[in-house]
Structure formats: C-alpha cells, structure tokens
Amino acid sequence: MSAPDGQVTILLKxxxxxxxxxxxxxxxxxxxxxxxxxxAYMHRERKDHTLQPTALINEAYLRLAQEDIDWQNREHFIGVAANVMRRVLVDHARAHTAAMRGGGFVRVELDDNVAISQERSSELLLLDDALTRLEALNPRQARVVELRYFGGLSVEQVANILGVAPRSVKRDWALARIWLFKEVRQTS
Structure with missing residues (x-):
C-alpha cells in the first residue's frame, strides 16, 4: 500500500x-x-475486449466519485470499487451481446484458476444474473464471490474487507461456487 490507510480514510470522508x-x-x-x-477483471474477459485496465479504472472511478457513500476506510473503498468494475464490465457485456445477438451453450467455472469459454460476454451476463439472485439469498456469499472471482483478492484480503475469519470466507466461497454452478447450468 502506497499511503497510510488513515490518509485514504481522511480523503474518503x-x-x-x-x-x-x-x-x-x-x-x-x-x-x-x-x-x-x-x-484481474480484464484477465477473465474475452481476448477482443475493447476496454483496457486503465479505461476500466477510469470508468469505475468516475462512477465512484459520484456515489453518495459513507466511506469507512480503504478496504471499504476497494470493495465497492470491485463491485463498480463488475457493473462496468456487465454493462459492456450487455452492449456486446446485444450487438452480437449470438447464442449457444456457455460454460462458467468458478475455481481459483478460472477457466473461461471464448464467449465471455454471455458468460459474464449469466454469472451476473446468478450472482444477483445469490445476493438476495446470501449477501455475504455474493460479496465473497465478487471479491474473489471478479476482484482477484485472496481469502485473507476478502476476510479483512468483510471483517470475518478466513475460514468463513473459504466456507462461503465453496458454498457459493456450488450454488452458482447449479444456477448457471440451469439457465444456460
């Protein structure tokens, strides 16, 4: 970390x-x-994606700066930033899918070394829809998936952001992966 957490918190406030x-x-x-x-997000995207990491940061940061959020600290900011980046990519995926109007079977694998099929826009939309349903059932599990899968954070980093024990993150990660796999499989 390049700056003391206190300085970041002061600026957030x-x-x-x-x-x-x-x-x-x-x-x-x-x-x-x-x-x-x-x-980490862009690594999981399709090869011909038009966004680069810097553009994703800029778009997400513009959205974050306009949000009326009671920022707690650096971890809270980074957690929200991960969510906003996901939203930016989902918006891009929706636009790409609308332009392509393609179909077919889509495979999503949620493991630590994520294997992703070639048509990542459709895959991202399916996963986002399933993650939204999971969030209604278990918000913490959805947050763990978002931070681990989309944000590329370690178990320890997620535990720190969520204020829970690493073993809770591991349990939530395992249960959420099973649930999401079933959901995505049913809708594809």
Missing part, C-alpha cells in the same frame, strides 16, 4: 462532505490497488 479536490488526491493513493483489480 472529505469526498463525502463534498470536497471535490479529495477525489483527485485519492486516486494516486489507491491507483495500484485499483489497477490490480482491473487487471
């Missing part, structure tokens, strides 16, 4: 109170973490 310069000061302090998240 300043953003909440309407200090527009705080957002500009915050980006350099969290950029490396955002880039790591964006790179």
């Amino acid at each position: 300043a953003m909440k109170t309407g200090d527009h310069s705080a957002a500009d000061k915050l980006l350099p302090l969290v950029y490396s973490e955002l880039h790591r998240l964006a790179a």
